[in-house]
Amino acid sequence: MNRTFKNGGILLTLGLASFVLISAAAAFQAASIPTPRLINPDELVKILQSSEGEKPLMIQVGSHVLYSQAHIPGSEYIGPANSEIGLQQLRRRVESLPRSKFVLIYCGCCPWSHCPNVKPADDALRALGFTHVKVLYVANNFGADWVDKGYPVAKGD
């Protein structure tokens, strides 16, 4: 009986370890970004349209094909932050900026919980010491949550 429990315990421990690893992998997704670091599209629009307050440096960290079709006017294309090349470009772009600079990152390639880009970008900026970083919360995709809402859009490179 004791052996049965012991074997069961080992199996449970292995199962637990597997799911902890799987959950840890999932933690790289956008869904693990704490809510206080997020900003909704309507909030961002208000900031951009306001005559007061600091305007963010806006960086798109997703696909260039999507950026070319539609992006937030004034935002810069950096490259997908799920790749080391994209992260290097992001670090290079911000390295000379004061760490208190308001930086906004966004992607909108995929539904929020599947976006592979915003979390690595957010992590990279935090690691560099940036204290005022916001991530645009795009629930479904940039088309549905920004373009279709009638918010300002620019096209091209």
Add this chain to the structure above:
Amino acid sequence: MRAKLLIGMALVAVCLGIYFLEHQSPPSAPRAAPADRALAPDFSLPDLTGRRLGLSTYRGKVVLLDFWATWCDPCREEIPHFVELQNKYRDRGFQILGVSMDDGPEPARDFYLRFKMNYPVVMGNAKIGERYGGVLGLPIAFLIGRDGRIYGKHIGATDITVFEEEIISLLQK
């Protein structure tokens, strides 16, 4: 020992809960209005070998036009199901055509081989995205009838049974 077992089971249950919560697919967006049924814009785009391929090549067939990218999780999850559908309905006049929205063909080529994709993939661009109403989020799939008209549009991860029902319906027309 039993207490430890119960604690272990509870922890596994919590982890399972977290896993499924994080991996649940968002609901698919509603389909484009059936009354629309516009002609699907034709195109000529390079496939993964550089050969140009157009939608008109498949006129007379039911076509599933899938905008996807290798970095898009829900897109990747759909591909094995699309491979199955292609096998299952090829002989009845069904064809899938993938449009990769990756920034270059290399990742798509690797993916194509690794997942043993059995339908052609062309490299998309901003222009084709705009012609299809803006491909501003992936995946997006269009179902095109034998007459070249768009009968369905699915944004986001979509249950494969939904595609299959629509494919069968279009094949019977």
